Amino acid sequence: MKAVFQTDIGKMRSHNEDNGGVFMNKAGNYLAVVADGMGGHRAGDVASEMTMTQLKQFWEETEEIASPQQAEAWLKEHVTKVNESLFFHSQTNDHCQGMGTTIVAAICTKQFATIGHIGDSRCYVLNANGFQQMTEDHSLVNELVKSGQLSKEDAEYHPRRHVLLRALGTEQTIQLDVKTVSVEEGDMLLLCSDGLSNKVTEQTMVDLLTSDRSLEEKAQALIDVANEHGGEDNITLAIVQFLDVSESR
Template identity: 65%
Template sequence: MKAIFMTDKGKVRQHNEDNGGVFLNLAHQRIAIVADGMGGHRAGDVASHLTIQKLKEKWEETERIKTAEEAENWFQEQIKLVNLTVYQHAQNNQECEGMGTTIVAGIITESFSTIAHIGDSRCYIFNESGFSQITEDHSLVNELVKTGQISKEDAEHHPRKNVLTRALGTEVVVDYDIKTIVFEENDILFLCSDGLSNKVNEEEMARTLKSEKSIEEKASTLIDLANEYGGEDNITLIIVEFNRDDTNGDEQ
């Protein structure tokens, strides 16, 4: 199995409020996390950094995850704790008032992957059935699409596209989505912030991920595309490729 994390502040923003990484637990199992901070100058950085730091610390202390139920329970417990951490930090630091972050994370084993998310950072799977989005955006625009008020095409250019209906750290309690999928040989898991998914369409993502390029080249190509198409936002991604023949560990 190979994994790579890559982030870029884009061509317009002065700071990178995204954060993330691929981390190993005591049994050398991976967790992949992308967080897209919000709340203005510095506060977004704080929210995403706190989230990644806390989840990384907890994951590195975790024993082997054997079942999907264990993975889902881990997310339920840790998301509750990190949400409270971010929320309390915002309450206690005036400059961080109102900050929050999206999060999309995957616990990845050799038989399944459990995905948790809040907000509009996304997770996709590329397998024998093709390329598809696993997560569903917690956004105003997606609610409008679901209720039939606008089309999916309209959503792409909607002026309120960035308005979230859920974010981590903005309330004492947060709702989140968790689902477990089968993760098999030759499958690819792809996580990204909206700085990528708003710019690079699914056809281009799929074409890049299934190319013969190295995992590093795939990641760089996708970042370059998002910048080529404007790069107005920070851009962050993680690619996880499942191939038992790979002797290499994570590419960080």
């Protein structure tokens, strides 16, 4: 496996509230994390950074994850711990009241990837079956689309498209959606904040991910396209490539 993480402030924001990274545990498995923070007075920064820091520490202390059941249990247990930590911090620090963050995380082994998410940061998989979004946005407009009240096209421009129905740290208890997919050499995962998914079409994502570039160049190209299309939000992504490092560019 090979992985890259990249974040960019975008063209309109004064600071970056996104965070995340790709971390390795004792068995050489990856945990990829993207967190898009929210809240006044820079509290979004606090929420996303706390999420990244705590998950990184938990993961680096973790032994091998041998099955999807173990991976799903790990994500649920540790994201719950992070949620409790964020919620307590927001209740005990006035400047952090109401803070929260989206979270999309993927445990990556040579046989499978287990994805957990809360909010509207996404995970896509590129494999022999094509390119597929693996997560479902916990957002108001997505619920309107699912109920037939709004078309997918209109949802992209809806004035309340940023309203989340679920976020990490905003409530004492939280539900994490989890899903596992089998992987083979050549498959790729793309995790990203809505600063990317709102600005880059799925076809462009596929074109760039399958281009003859290094992983780092692919990440930068995706960010460049998001900025070319306005860059109104912070842009963050992680790409995991299921190849031996010796076989990848």
